[in-house]
Amino acid sequence: MKPVIDIKNVTHRFEDGTIGIDNVSLTVREGEFVAVAGPNGAGKTTLFYHLNGLLLPDSGTVIVDGISVKKHPRQAKQLVGMVFQDADSQIVGETVYDDAAFGPQNLRLSEEEVEKRVKEALSTVGLTGYEEKRPHLLSQGEKRKLAIAGILAMAPKVMVLDEPFSNLDYFGVTQVLTKILELHRSGHTILVSTHDMEKVVAYADRLILMNGGKKLKDGEPSALLHDLEAFGVRKPCALRFGKEVDPWLQ
Amino acid sequence: MTVFEFRSTDSFLHKRDVRLKLFCFALIAVTGLYAGYGGLCLLMMLPAGFLLRLGVPVKTMVRELRYFLLLLLFVFMARALSTPGDALISYKDISVTREGLAMGGMVCTRLFLTVILCMTLMLTTKISRIRDAVAWLFAPVPLIPEKRIATMIGLLVRFLPIVLRQANVISIAQRSRCIENRKHPIFRIRTFSIPFVRRVFNTADKLAIAMESRCYTEGRTSPGFSSDAGDRMMAAVCSVTCFMAVYIS
Numbered sequence: 001m002k003p004v005i006d007i008k009n010v011t012h013r014f015e016d017g018t019i020g021i022d023n024v025s026l027t028v029r030e031g032e033f034v035a036v037a038g039p040n041g042a043g044k045t046t047l048f049y050h051l052n053g054l055l056l057p058d059s060g061t062v063i064v065d066g067i068s069v070k071k072h073p074r075q076a077k078q079l080v081g082m083v084f085q086d087a088d089s090q091i092v093g094e095t096v097y098d099d100a101a102f103g104p105q106n107l108r109l110s111e112e113e114v115e116k117r118v119k120e121a122l123s124t125v126g127l128t129g130y131e132e133k134r135p136h137l138l139s140q141g142e143k144r145k146l147a148i149a150g151i152l153a154m155a156p157k158v159m160v161l162d163e164p165f166s167n168l169d170y171f172g173v174t175q176v177l178t179k180i181l182e183l184h185r186s187g188h189t190i191l192v193s194t195h196d197m198e199k200v201v202a203y204a205d206r207l208i209l210m211n212g213g214k215k216l217k218d219g220e221p222s223a224l225l226h227d228l229e230a231f232g233v234r235k236p237c238a239l240r241f242g243k244e245v246d247p248w249l250q
Numbered sequence: 251m252t253v254f255e256f257r258s259t260d261s262f263l264h265k266r267d268v269r270l271k272l273f274c275f276a277l278i279a280v281t282g283l284y285a286g287y288g289g290l291c292l293l294m295m296l297p298a299g300f301l302l303r304l305g306v307p308v309k310t311m312v313r314e315l316r317y318f319l320l321l322l323l324f325v326f327m328a329r330a331l332s333t334p335g336d337a338l339i340s341y342k343d344i345s346v347t348r349e350g351l352a353m354g355g356m357v358c359t360r361l362f363l364t365v366i367l368c369m370t371l372m373l374t375t376k377i378s379r380i381r382d383a384v385a386w387l388f389a390p391v392p393l394i395p396e397k398r399i400a401t402m403i404g405l406l407v408r409f410l411p412i413v414l415r416q417a418n419v420i421s422i423a424q425r426s427r428c429i430e431n432r433k434h435p436i437f438r439i440r441t442f443s444i445p446f447v448r449r450v451f452n453t454a455d456k457l458a459i460a461m462e463s464r465c466y467t468e469g470r471t472s473p474g475f476s477s478d479a480g481d482r483m484m485a486a487v488c489s490v491t492c493f494m495a496v497y498i499s
Contacts, residue, residue, distance in 0.1 A: 052463050084460055089456035092464075104471070106471075109471060110471070134411075150464065
């Protein structure tokens, strides 16, 4: 598989002098499912913002599908769809349909194409029939699915999900995780940030551990699971009892 | 669901071109200013007929409009008591005049007509279509960024419930810590408004980032408008009714 994300020596310093990410290099191949874990302030969200062109690096390069994010931020935003931690702030449409159509309309697609993509995206996340609903009346799980549909309608190559399970109940987590896995199976490259490894560890191809803006470990999840707590991430419960970590959806 | 919320059905008004619908409703509202009682009743028949046809229960309408109806009662009483003319009932210096009753009834009927026109518009038209029609109407006006205005209308509608919920959460959190015991209004306003404004700005920041991540541009795809024979019929019926309303008044 060819690399779809290529980050080389990226450093980002915020205006107040705080280091967001520090000399991070990373390559993600097409179709990979990558979990990025670390405590609050580890630099996960800052790293994700660089993939989408929301932040530009002070030094280093970010290449997405062969395109420099710095030179072509607009194309990067279309290639890398980002689902934010707070779905309420991401949803901008007055109705479910309007929100899913927001991205394609910004890409200046024809009305027919916008409609086609919105229908497909809503159907993929299981929100068909919700088109005229007001987003604030949806459950948290449905809002998260709508946020995913809004990104899917832009046909991105990579889906970046920042803490997709936060504030969700058991049913909501099940819904969202099922959709993420379906998207992965359909060929999307997935990056998920989380500090709750239990939910994704059995599905991820790779685990990246971050802290203090640095990439500290990068490898197969099974190889890194025992080190998690040294990096401020809780070990899955099963490991404490000396058992294997079961897939969360079982 | 309230009576001021879009209802997805397939009625005649739902299918109409929103630009013409806005024009017709504005025409009826303006005609109402010049029409007498007979004319107002004639004008009222159009939106009232559509509301009944849409199956909106009268009870629900009355319940949703109860505060507005109270306001109308207040306006009616104020007019009846303050307009000079032939006194029908007098008590000390206060008198209810025939002219006052007539004037109060007229003002209230006009206000009521405007409200049920708005109700009909909201029930039969998506907010996004009204927003697009507003952008279309502003497009020829120089120095007015119509797309930005349309986006702002959309965001206002989307974020009003969120802002209200945030206000409610802050209020509950403060009540849980006995804010009621502090009687000083300035203290209470200050302790409420600082976290509230901070949260609103924080939400606005997040929203701006989310919009940018989805390639927001003012040159985005605009929905098209088209009108057909039904729209022309609606405009004709509306114009004739308005003409007759003025004529019989």
